[in-house]
Amino acid sequence: MKWIGLTGNLGSGKSTVAQMIREEGYSVLDADREARLALGPGSPLLKLVKEKFGPDLFDSQGNLDRKALGKKVFSSPENLRWLEKLIHPEVRSRVEKQRQELEKKGEVLAFYDVPLLFEKKMETLFDGVVVVSASPEFRQQRVSQRDGLSEGDFLERDQNQLSMEDKVKRADWVLKNEGSLEDLRVQIQDLLKTLVEV
Secondary structure, three states: OEEEEEEOOOOOOHHHHHHHHHHOOOEEEEHHHHHHHHOOOOOHHHHHHHHHHOHHHEOOOOOEOHHHHHHHHHOOHHHHHHHHHHHHHHHHHHHHHHHHHHHHOOOOEEEEEOOOOOOOOOHHHOOEEEEEEOOHHHHHHHHHHHHOOOHHHHHHHHOOOOOHHHHHHHOOEEEEOOOOHHHHHHHHHHHHHHHHHO
């Protein structure tokens, strides 16, 4: 099975690309989803987050306020490192199990959507890497509309990632996401054809 990394910076449209790939019949595993599940209700990791950051990040039902956690970790490199060290091994183990299951099922091609793929030096784990690219203006506008993130918050988070230019240079394939959804879908269909044929 070909195992392809999918990445891009905040607001580049990775989730849209992942959804379109699924609509074409291919599996896309999602690092962010696995990280959310790793901090799901009752998880041992959630208890450690509460011990580290205190009860202020939790509502009266004991659910984690992810926005508050985001503010706490993206404003402090030390907090971000601590959280990543806690979550990443669990995410890796969950994804590896799913990857093996897809392989057993005989899937020829599968993707793993990882925002920090290059930052975490994961490119060697894949048969190739697809980068979804868009200009900072496009990305900030998308994030502002989607999450209500201010320009300052966008820049703070974006600076925790390798630049878009660097990612594009290191990619095996690039999907440019500044046009219509139809244009993006055509690029994805062409890419899938290439990946299945190679």
